[in-house]
Amino acid sequence: EGLHQAIEAKEGVKVQAATQTYATITLQNYFRMYHKLAGMTGTAETEAEEFFKIYGMDVVVIPTNKPVARKDLDDLVFRTRREKYNAVIEKIKEYHKKGQPVLVGTTTVEVSETLSRLLKREGIPHNVLNARRDRAKEESLIVAEAGQKGAVTIATNMAGRGTDIKLGPGVKELGGLAIIGTERHESRRIDLQLRGRSGRQGDPGESQFYVSLEDDLMRLFGSDRVARVMDRLKLEEGAVITHPWVNKSIERAQKKVEQNNFAIRKRQLEYDDVLNAQRAVIYDRRMHALKGERLRGDLQDMLRKVVEHIVQKHYDEGNLDEMREELLRTLALDFDIDREEFVRLGEDGVIEKVFQAAIDFYERKRNVLAEPFYEGMRRIQESDQENKPERVYVDFTDGKRIMRAVVRVEDALRTRGQEVNDALERVAMLTFIDMYWTEHLRNLDELKEGIGLRAFGQRDPLIEYKMEAFKLFTQLIENIDNDVVSFVFRAGPLVDGQQVRRGRPTQQRRLDPRRAQSSHITRDSYGVGGSAGSAAERDPTAAKKPVVVEERVGRNDPCPCGSGKKYKHCHGRA
Numbered sequence: 001e002g003l004h005q006a007i008e009a010k011e012g013v014k015v016q017a018a019t020q021t022y023a024t025i026t027l028q029n030y031f032r033m034y035h036k037l038a039g040m041t042g043t044a045e046t047e048a049e050e051f052f053k054i055y056g057m058d059v060v061v062i063p064t065n066k067p068v069a070r071k072d073l074d075d076l077v078f079r080t081r082r083e084k085y086n087a088v089i090e091k092i093k094e095y096h097k098k099g100q101p102v103l104v105g106t107t108t109v110e111v112s113e114t115l116s117r118l119l120k121r122e123g124i125p126h127n128v129l130n131a132r133r134d135r136a137k138e139e140s141l142i143v144a145e146a147g148q149k150g151a152v153t154i155a156t157n158m159a160g161r162g163t164d165i166k167l168g169p170g171v172k173e174l175g176g177l178a179i180i181g182t183e184r185h186e187s188r189r190i191d192l193q194l195r196g197r198s199g200r201q202g203d204p205g206e207s208q209f210y211v212s213l214e215d216d217l218m219r220l221f222g223s224d225r226v227a228r229v230m231d232r233l234k235l236e237e238g239a240v241i242t243h244p245w246v247n248k249s250i251e252r253a254q255k256k257v258e259q260n261n262f263a264i265r266k267r268q269l270e271y272d273d274v275l276n277a278q279r280a281v282i283y284d285r286r287m288h289a290l291k292g293e294r295l296r297g298d299l300q301d302m303l304r305k306v307v308e309h310i311v312q313k314h315y316d317e318g319n320l321d322e323m324r325e326e327l328l329r330t331l332a333l334d335f336d337i338d339r340e341e342f343v344r345l346g347e348d349g350v351i352e353k354v355f356q357a358a359i360d361f362y363e364r365k366r367n368v369l370a371e372p373f374y375e376g377m378r379r380i381q382e383s384d385q386e387n388k389p390e391r392v393y394v395d396f397t398d399g400k401r402i403m404r405a406v407v408r409v410e411d412a413l414r415t416r417g418q419e420v421n422d423a424l425e426r427v428a429m430l431t432f433i434d435m436y437w438t439e440h441l442r443n444l445d446e447l448k449e450g451i452g453l454r455a456f457g458q459r460d461p462l463i464e465y466k467m468e469a470f471k472l473f474t475q476l477i478e479n480i481d482n483d484v485v486s487f488v489f490r491a492g493p494l495v496d497g498q499q500v501r502r503g504r505p506t507q508q509r510r511l512d513p514r515r516a517q518s519s520h521i522t523r524d525s526y527g528v529g530g531s532a533g534s535a536a537e538r539d540p541t542a543a544k545k546p547v548v549v550e551e552r553v554g555r556n557d558p559c560p561c562g563s564g565k566k567y568k569h570c571h572g573r574a
Contacts, residue, residue, distance in 0.1 A: 021441050022434065025279070026272040028054055028265070042196055043189040050262050054269065070176070070199025073208040074242045075184070075250060084212040087240065088182055089118050091210075092152060096124055100174040101151040103165070105181045105194040106130075112154045115182065119152065126152035147177055157190050165197055176204035183215050184250055186257040217253055267462075274466050275444060278473045282437055285480075289429035292422060299425055299488070300359070302481040306330065307355045309478070315347045327354065330482070331489045333361050362489060366421045369492070374417030377409055395494035396424055398487050402494065403427050428487045432480050440476045444469060 008015045031037060037055055044051065048059040078084040088104070095102040106112040109130045119126050127142045146153040148168035165177060177198040185191050191209070198205030211218060288294040310330065314323035320342050327333045335357055337350075345353060373394075380388060392412075394405045405423035412419040451465045559570035566572075 020438050021445075022438055024275075024441060026269060028269045029272055029276050031055065043192045046188045046192070046258070050265075054266070066202030068199055069202055070195070070205040070207060072195060073206060074244060075209045075211050075247050076240045076242050077246055078210070078212045078240055079214075081212045081214045084182070084210050085115065085118060088115065088180060088210050089122060091180060092119065092124065093122060095178050096150060096152055098174060099150045099170075100176075100178055101147050101149065101168070101171060102153070102178040102180060103146055103197055104152070104154045105179065106154060106156050107183045107185060109156060111182060112156055115154055119154075124152055126154060129153060129155040147171060149174070157185065157194065164200055167203055172204055175206060178205065179207035181207070181209035184209055184211055184217050184254065186217060186254065186261070188251065188254050188258065191254075211250065217257065218250070220253075220257075270462055271448060271465060274469050278440075278469070278476075281477075282433060286430065286433050289426050289433070292426060295422070295425055295429065298429070299485070302485050303358055303362075304355055305478075305481050306485045307358060308351055309482075311347060311351045311354060315350060318343075330486050331358055331361075333358055333489070358489075365489070366418060369421055369424075370415075370417030372417075373407075373420045374412065377412045377417065381409065381413060394420055394423065396427075396487075396491040397494050398490040398492075401487065403431055403487070403491070424491060425488050428484050428491070432483045432487070436476050436479050436483075440472060443472050447472070 002018070005015050005018065032055065037057060044059045045061055051057045051059055076084075076087065078087060092102055092104065104112075104115060106115065112128055112130045116126065116128050127145070129139055129142050129146075142153060143165060145151055147165040149171055151168075167176060171177070179195055179198045181191065181194055195207040198207055213219065285298060288298050310323060310326050314320070314326070318339075320337070320339055324335050324337075327335045333354075335354055337353070342350060377392075389409060391406055391408045394407055396403050396405060403424075405420065405427045407420050407423045415422075447465065447468055451461045451468070454461050454464045557567050559565050559567045559572070
């Protein structure tokens with residue numbers, strides 16, 4: 001929170017606003033979106049279990065083109081790092097003296113620079129390959145020379161990985177490229193990648209790792225047993241032990257780390273699977289809006305949910321007037337029904353009647369918008385002006401927000417102006433989905449940060465996360481449904497005769513939530529009007545009345561009732 005801005009302030013550059021995540025996905029779920037997955041690597045066998053459990057993929061080992069002639073020697077174990085580094089320097093001097101090239105692998109840039117200083121002290125020429133940006137241009141040249149006679153190269157595991165190091169003249173006779181690992185990595189794959197830089201295509205070579213009990217891996221997982229053996233043997237400083245069971249002990253330590261890391265990745269994936277199911281629903285809706293294929297169907301489903309919510313909220317208590325007022329406020333629908341019919345129809349009957357009335361009203365509204373728009377497009381097309389526009393931009397407002405819809409002139413003429421309604425539905429759907437989805441992602445991040453504390457209450461954080469995330473998602477869908485339906489039902493072209501303009505499109509504009517306005521709207525000023533006796537049908541100029549606005553409480557502001565909750569979670573629900 002604010003870390004990026006703090007760094008910008010420290011470095012004296014312009015401090016920008018905090019970024020907002022619009023979409024997020026784990027690498028595992030990203031790859032699982034593909035119907036077919038395949039890959040090739042020289043070190044997949046150690047991760048075969050994870051490939052199968054996460055992706056359902058089998059790992060098949062393909063034999064090498066030529067038999068591997070490299071000698072992989074047992075690890076050398078020292079008590080301290082200082083003893084280990086001294087032994088590494090002595091071994092490098094031995095290789096360098098007879099002219100055999102040597103590649104020294106390190107885990108960090110700091111270790112590579114430490115070894116470089118020790119080699120300079122001994123007067124041994126060498127190259128350092130540690131993926132630092134200021135030396136990036138030299139890397140390819142350094143790798144090319146690493147197999148030459150007498151070459152000494154220090155490299156981190158990130159630098160030059162997977163590079164085929166060519167052996168120079170006479171190097172094969174000296175034993176090929178020698179690999180010295182200064183520390184065992186947490187993953188066996190990285191160790192195998194380091195060994196694999198030598199002995200390619202049947203060339204000779206050798207590899208050996210130098211390990212100390214002060215190394216991170218040994219200190220955390222494997223040093224106790226080895227230390228007891230060294231104490232029992234009363235080994236002096238600089239003494240080394242080497243034995244196959246030492247290698248097995250180190251491999252067991254690596255397996256523990258790999259299993260722990262796999263468990264972390266798997267747990268992260270289980271959390272993301274919750275979001276993945278929600279992501280699929282939202283992305284489907286968004287794709288329908290982009291393609292326009294099922295947009296009307298989605299809109300009708302959303303309308304039915306909104307109608308059901310309004311009727312169910314008021315029917316049991318018999319609040320007919322409150323129901324009619326909310327229908328007018330939300331859908332601009334003047335629903336005419338007396339109390340006797342309200343009771344006789346029952347809840348389901350009222351829902352069906354309101355839903356059908358809303359459908360009929362919306363079809364009339366679409367025609368009211370389409371007819372004059374079609375005439376305007378036809379006049380533009382039939383005019384003698386040059387450079388006739390291919391598309392026009394139409395600004396719509398419901399009194400609180402302004403959205404700009406893009407309409408192709410050709411499509412508008414083909415559909416007799418109905419394309420303007422399709423464009424309005426499309427832009428409303430995309431705008432509200434994007435707005436609420438980004439807010440939902442932020443809420444899920446906050447939820448994930450604190451959900452682990454529920455383990456102290458003997459509750460599984462993952463199950464708790466699923467339950468809370470489902471509640472948030474239900475609220476997300478409800479917010480999208482309400483706002484999309486309300487906007488397309490209430491919105492009309494922007495006033496002042498500027499409904500259709502040619503020019504560059506702008507981003508959707510939404511008023512600041514702290515200054516968001518609520519409209520003093522009567523039945524005659526809901527966008528393009530009410531139902532059977534709508535304002536637009538009674539008075540064509542009704543849609544162009546300006547909207548009088550005033551301050552209201554923002555969705556994320558504290559509720560004025562004093563409950564301490566956000567307004568959207570308290571009285572804002574109504």
